[in-house]
Amino acid sequence: MRVVVQRSGPARVEVDGEIVGQIEKGLVLLVGVSRDDTEADAVYLADKIVGLRIFPDTEGKLNHDVREARGSILSVSQFTLYGDARKGRRPSYADAAPPDMAVELYNRFNELLRDRNVHVETGQFRAMMQVYLVNDGPVTLLLDSKKTF
Secondary structure (H helix, E strand, C coil): CEEEEEEEEEEEEEECCEEEEEECCEEEEEEECECCCCHHHHHHHHHHHHHCCCEECCCCCEEECCCCCCCEEEEEECHHHHCECCCCCCCECCCECCHHHHHHHHHHHHHHHHHCCCCEEECCCCCCCEEEEEEEEEEEEEEECCCCC
């Protein structure tokens, strides 16, 4: 699994002009699932993300995680994180999980985040979404459960 983590102020996801998920502050996650991913990948990333100390303390040092910062998570599925554009001009998505597998693991990942006492809002799987956020910092991290980067 791959996740782009962005520390955020207000953020929302819209589908056909309707808000389907929104937070006031916290983390916006763009989540991709590969063909090789299992629940172990989801557990690893849920633990990693909830524990990331990327929110400032009273002295401005990045010492707090999303729970300590009283933040929420907006999780958005994004298969294009597995796009391979090394050859040609049209990315290949051969490494992305098929939709039935991806939705199952994406939903499980969100459950795991909630199990760690974080409020989680989501986008709508397989929908054309518009994501609006105020990237705070900006702070953006790339995570991969296979630790390829």
